Amino acid sequence: MSDAVPSGDDRRPRWYGRRHGHRLRKGRQDLVTGLLPKLRIVPPSDGGRLDLFGLFADPVAEIWLEVGFGAGEHLAAQARANPNVGLIGCEPFVNGVASLLARIRDDDLTNIRIFDDDARLLFDALPDAGFNRAFTLFSDPWPKKRHHRRRFISPQTLDSLARVLGDGAELRFASDQMGYVSWALRHVTGHRNFAWPARGPEDWRRRPGDGFETRYESKARAQGARCVYLSFRRRPR
Template sequence: MSETGKSAFDPNPPRRNFYGRRHGKTLRHSQKGYLQEDLGELRPRGITFDENPERRPISLSAIFGDDRDVWLEIGFGGGEHMVHMAASYPKIGIIGCEPYINGVAMLLGKIRQAGVSNLSVHPGDARDLMDVLPDASISRSFLLYPDPWPKARHHRRRFVTPEHLLPLARVMRPGGEFRVATDIPDYVRQTLEEVPLAGFDLVSETDRPWDDWISTRYEQKALREGRMPHYVTFRRQS
């Protein structure tokens, strides 16, 4: 893989560790129903080794039924932003990744309530999805209030490291937009240092959200606790 992530598709991704929670408090009966009844239909096929032992690139047109633009949300939390964007841009296909199963269940409930149909849900690590996304297939990506991993020895676990950013750069289209929102100043620092090295140009860094933004529970918590949100926009280099 090149330093800017513009390599060929890798059929043999490395084994990797996962840090973070996969399960939380006991799911409500309705949430268990969402997982049993809805997740299978929304989950993109060909991500796991059992489904795709040759690790061939998956077909996004097969997921959404046409050649529409596709966006990627990395860690969608409770799904507020993802459903809002799906409703606001019905002609866009959006794939969301989230390994925390409680968040997946919350998203599925919101999808039912909103009645949106242009979403696909990967209930796992975004790196596994990026392993099998085609080159230059994503036109916009979102990293919103990611786990800050505040201890210095854990900064290598943050998403804004080469392990994550180079695969993201590979799957982003030239000119594609990468949005980052966080309330942690040191996360902003690392983002501004690392993302350009992966092949992105800084467009803006501000305390004002994007015009199509919807406030999430994580942002509201940050504001209640007196932390200032930052909104950073990058563009994938040609």
């Protein structure tokens, strides 16, 4: 079933987050009008699938996905640390996209492409097993029970992630909201295509050594919150 068309008609999934914050300064606005169109991913209009490796001018060995990159600190840091990886970031919040664009320009990063919308609208255009990693870090916890269904982790998005992740690929989730951590554990370990190979607290109490701090993570730590890092694996097909 389509991710973007959940009920067989042409309705988009509902977006509950913000798309705009404060008015962008001119420099940032110029990046949105000048640089974003060069880096933006547009799903094929014929409903076909994207050639992920073809999105990057320089050859890349792997492709990674980050859903909800916020201001882009983590995505940009991964791109700097892994120049042979192509990174695709999804984020509908234009102020966050503009912050990422500034990092891309300042650091001359050539291995990032951006989908500036709800990741669920991109899934249908992604090829099977195209990604070696996916990140969803400090994604909106929607703590009220009646809002839980707005959480990014859901049976539908897990089906999509299972399709687009390669065998053995990592799905990395982090949060400081224990209600969302339990939800993610229950949903991901309950999904037939994912496993959680953690052996002990060291596997989830500390940010993985190849991770980078995000803005929400540093805010949570500053407030004394504990963060949990869950590293799931896509089971072999």
